[in-house]
Amino acid sequence: MRMFTATLLAGTLAFSASAFAQDKTVVEIAVGSEAHTTLVAAVQAAGLAETLSGPGPFTVFAPVNDAFAALPAGTVDTLLKPENKDQLTKILTCHVVGAEVMSSAVAKLISDGGGTANVETLGGCTLQAKLDGDKVTLTDPAGGVATVTAVDLDASNGVIHVIDKVLLPAS
Template identity: 65%
Template sequence: MKTSTLRAIALGALLGVSGFVGAAHAENPMVGGAAMFEDKDIIDNAVNSADHMTLVAAVQAAGLVETLKGDGPFTVLAPVNAAFDALPAGTVDNLLKPENKDMLVKILTCHVIGAKALSTDITKMAMDDGGTHEVTTVGGCKLWLKSDGGMVTITDENGNVANVTVADVLQSNGVIHVIDKVLLPKM
């Protein structure tokens, strides 16, 4: 399945989700050309971001929609489409195969922290820990959060570093931080 097919699947999901009600928080950033509403959950907002169609399709394939619509709180580190496109050719298509669902779930849950952590929280935790704060994700992966000069970075178990490009997108069940790389568990 090509990335364009994934985007088509995600667009279908977008059309299947009810429209927005309410107003966006004045300070909530737009993501992928769409307003993000603080009174909507992670899924209801993510499906509207043109930058997260691959992520939404992967979350659907992994059966994690209901989880991320749950009460939380969650901090989701949300890779953009270009982050998935940067993976080796065929990786996303392979992960979306039913026989690879467990691996897909593992990778996606390595992007979820079981707490609400705003960028100011991450900065404080990193400073309190000497510059880097280690967290364990919902998927059991270790990530290292760092804040330097107002820029938050996340390092995965393989040493890959993702930059937070849009921070503090408030949700009814947590917060999203948009990142520019896919974080991978140690294989």
């Protein structure tokens, strides 16, 4: 539980103070973050901005710009092309849960699961959440591991947890 407090304090620096108004949607909060411009561009290219601005609730595991930059050269540009919209949508929806899952609930799921918890996403991905020291990690179906760096960015239609890696579906 210490991780959630520490990472919330450290991770929220990327967001402007106005981004925390609870009357903003998960999309509006992401738009207000300089660390999530690539995510916002991808959400718009996939046509998901309207959906994720809807009533929800949603939990979004939001990769930072550096996470997208760590993908192989040209990947982001390729995914943003209109002909790759389905693939981009699949990747992005692997970052979204169709419920509001606050950090305390994630910690309880991990504890109740004996150290791991499966998290089902709207994109059909099963993420494995577990503790790595004092941090929560998410392992995607492709075997990639993302670390949660900020939690509980509360929105009017859900919550955002910031991660340091793009989650990918199984190949």
